[in-house]
Structure formats: structure tokens, C-alpha cells
Amino acid sequence: MTATTKPVQQPIIGWYCEGTFPALFTDSVSVAKRWMETGSKVSAVVRQGDTAATCAARAPDPGPTAVEQSLSELTPGLIDILGRPNFTCIRLAQLLRLSGAEIAKKAEAEQAAVIHYLLGFYLKHGNQWDEKADEDLERRRLAVVAAQQGKGNAQ
Incomplete structure (x- = not known):
């Protein structure tokens, strides 16, 4: 995984609103499902014309956490x-x-x-x-x- 991944453009309907259920603002159940699977929130969506940019880029996996290493x-x-x-x-x-x-x-x-x-x-x-x-x-x-x-x- 690279540290510089471009935002994924997803079609939306309706108007941007703070909240946690993105299916209300998308025109596709599969889009909503992907958003929920990746843990994105509607509040992380930025309205850009007729599309919403979600930050699909995640921080690189640092490997085992300190807790996992100390157990x-x-x-x-x-x-x-x-x-x-x-x-x-x-x-x-x-x-x-x-x-x-x-x-x-x-x-x-x-x-x-x-x-x-x-x-x-x-x-x-x-x-x-x-x-x-x-x-x-x-x-x-x-x-x-x-x-x-x-x-x-x-x-």
C-alpha cells in the first residue's frame, strides 16, 4: 500500500449533511456498503459538484501494535x-x-x-x-x- 492514494470519487444524491449513515446520500447501495465497510462517515465526505470524495487512503499498516507485541x-x-x-x-x-x-x-x-x-x-x-x-x-x-x-x- 502506498502512502499517496488518490481520493475515490463516488456519486451522491441529496445534500451534504453531518451524520454517520452515508446510504442516505448515495444513489447506490453498493456505494453505501463500501462506505460502511471502510468505516467512512458522511462527515468525512466533501461535496464536489455531483460527486463526493472520500479518503480511501489509509495510513500504512505499521505492523503489530505495542499491545500485540507485549502480550x-x-x-x-x-x-x-x-x-x-x-x-x-x-x-x-x-x-x-x-x-x-x-x-x-x-x-x-x-x-x-x-x-x-x-x-x-x-x-x-x-x-x-x-x-x-x-x-x-x-x-x-x-x-x-x-x-x-x-x-x-x-x-
């Missing part, structure tokens, strides 16, 4: 983290809350917070993510218990 394979560890049902996140989310994390009391928010927390360990420690996460969770649990016992003794 690792779907390993059993990632499946364990990403496939975690929301109802299994309740206790972990509560422990994270007691440790100072602000998490809304909604299943979706709890699930997202727990997955985010565990992914951090996966990205940092790889296959040892679960051991490191268990160590951190135990440390948090002990800190919460100690804090609650301290409150009980202070009263």
Missing part, C-alpha cells in the same frame, strides 16, 4: 488470574480493602481489583507469581490481625 502467551498462570470468577474475589478484595486499598463494594470492582493485584505479581515474578502473591497476602493478613488486636487492646 505474552496465555499460560496456565494467566488463565488462573484472568479466568477468575468474580465470586472468588470477595475475600481477597476484602483483605485488600482492610490493607488500605479503595475498592467499591461491587462484584465487578472487586474482581477487577483482585485481577489487577495478581497480574502485578505475574508480570513481576512470572511463574512464581502465586507464591509471591501468597506471601504478600499472608503479610497483609497478619498486619490486619495485628491492627485489629491493637484496636481491641486500646479500648
Whole structure:
């Protein structure tokens, strides 16, 4: 694909108007279908006499995006983290809350917070993510218990 492609001239009927449905302004269903397939919008159409110029030229394909390049394979560890049902996140989310994390009391928010927390360990420690996460969770649990016992003794 070249970087300099000329605009394609398409016949139109009616008057130019802002919007997203080009079939209203064309005399051909196939023209409208092509416009919709390429993602063009009527607002991108410039009226030139009896034809409309659409910018058929697209930026050259840069290849894989940064996201595609950074995604690792779907390993059993990632499946364990990403496939975690929301109802299994309740206790972990509560422990994270007691440790100072602000998490809304909604299943979706709890699930997202727990997955985010565990992914951090996966990205940092790889296959040892679960051991490191268990160590951190135990440390948090002990800190919460100690804090609650301290409150009980202070009263």
C-alpha cells in the first residue's frame, strides 16, 4: 500500500449533511456498503459538484501494535488470574480493602481489583507469581490481625 492514494470519487444524491449513515446520500447501495465497510462517515465526505470524495487512503499498516507485541502467551498462570470468577474475589478484595486499598463494594470492582493485584505479581515474578502473591497476602493478613488486636487492646 502506498502512502499517496488518490481520493475515490463516488456519486451522491441529496445534500451534504453531518451524520454517520452515508446510504442516505448515495444513489447506490453498493456505494453505501463500501462506505460502511471502510468505516467512512458522511462527515468525512466533501461535496464536489455531483460527486463526493472520500479518503480511501489509509495510513500504512505499521505492523503489530505495542499491545500485540507485549502480550505474552496465555499460560496456565494467566488463565488462573484472568479466568477468575468474580465470586472468588470477595475475600481477597476484602483483605485488600482492610490493607488500605479503595475498592467499591461491587462484584465487578472487586474482581477487577483482585485481577489487577495478581497480574502485578505475574508480570513481576512470572511463574512464581502465586507464591509471591501468597506471601504478600499472608503479610497483609497478619498486619490486619495485628491492627485489629491493637484496636481491641486500646479500648
